[in-house]
Amino acid sequence: MNASSSILLVDESKIFLTIEKQFLRTALATLHEAHSAAAALTLCRERLPHLVYIAYELPGQNGAEFCRMLKQEPKLSRIPVIVICEESRPDQVAASQRAGCNGVLVKPLDRLRFLEVGRSFLVGIRELRRSCMVTVRYRGKPGDFTTRGLDIGSGGLFLDSSDHPPLGEVLRLQIQLCRPGGKGPWIEATGAVAWINTRERPGKPSHPPGFGVRFTDMNVQDSGLLSDYLAGLERGGEKV
Template identity: 35%
Template sequence: MAKPKIMLVDDTRLILELEKSFLKVSHIDVVTAGNGAEALELVRKDPPDLIFMDLNMPVMDGISCCTLLKADPFLSSIPVVMLTTAGNDQDRARAQQAGCDDFLTKPIDRRLFLDMARKYTDAVDRREVRIPCQIPVLFLLHESPVGAHALDIGDGGLFLASREEVVPNQELRLALFLETERTPLLELKGRVAWVNQEGKRVHSGLPTGFGVEFLEPAQWQKDELNGFVDAARKGRGEG
């Protein structure tokens, strides 16, 4: 059985790599294009199951490409999610007129991106790659610093072993050192995604504690997290 295929269309290589990283644990094929004309050619040769397309691109923009796709009876059923600039209602109106199925705004939020992809294909996994670790972490709780250990970490979040009382969606500030060449101190904002309570475990294989999703990390922080996770996976023979 063929794997579902998602096409990513953007003229910025960094954006394409970021979107690909969101999908790296999903059982799907990913194909990329740098503009609407290239995307249209690839779609006609081998139609994907879902397209994420930037609105503003050279050669052919997302509006023109989406209009042509939706006018083709053989391709019109492919869902197109248009990436627009936050707060630009005029762009949204143009994209909607072109027939796009949904919108996402830049900068791209990993959780929203995966939720959108999951809406159109259940082959998309919302989880990111996690690696086991023992990293000391400080986080602020009611303005007081609290120490804990991260037992796993990925580029999107971590699990903290802790008996402190927190609730889902509670925002935290965290500080942690990664064992990289630069050994940077990462100061990150996070959100409690789920809680492993004593006697009420969400994940039975983990102790009392909670999962944290990182909120709006800077690009250099994402790079450090990705580099740390990739190096750890290679060290364990996983890639």
């Protein structure tokens, strides 16, 4: 990932484009924008962006039609396209998927979900991570465990533990979004062990022994609670 990476944002609304650019303010990429499918296709031919976020509803051709045309051009077909559909419009989602899009988002946009989907195609979209101290229960193959989470983001968290499951093991997680002993809400997620930190081989010397978990599934309600919690940490609303 380098400074030559680029992201194209397509929406006729300048307000939505401003919101999306704010979401991507820490991305290691150049941001381009277009206001129609035709303009977006022209820009793709000229600039070959590494990722496209495009609104479904546009003047002229819609986001699904743009995606279909882009995927038909060999030079452009590998560009990932994320279509942003209107709320409660499963027909838009279905049309976008038939057109070959790589991902779908639904308005109103959730910042963490927006970044999470984009990050799966472009690693330069940074994940907001915050130091924390939360209670985590997890279920793995040997049984149930309770430990502390020491940093958390939209894509995963780090668990303080001298024992660790093997890399790749899938865990069921329950996370209380507050300091131990507090009254914060519990959320649930599924995650996979992504990396391990040991005293002998510390991947991150600043961290104690433990392991990192990458979230693989979380329902919309719990994702919203996590977003609110992270926003509170970003504002300094909870001492960690």
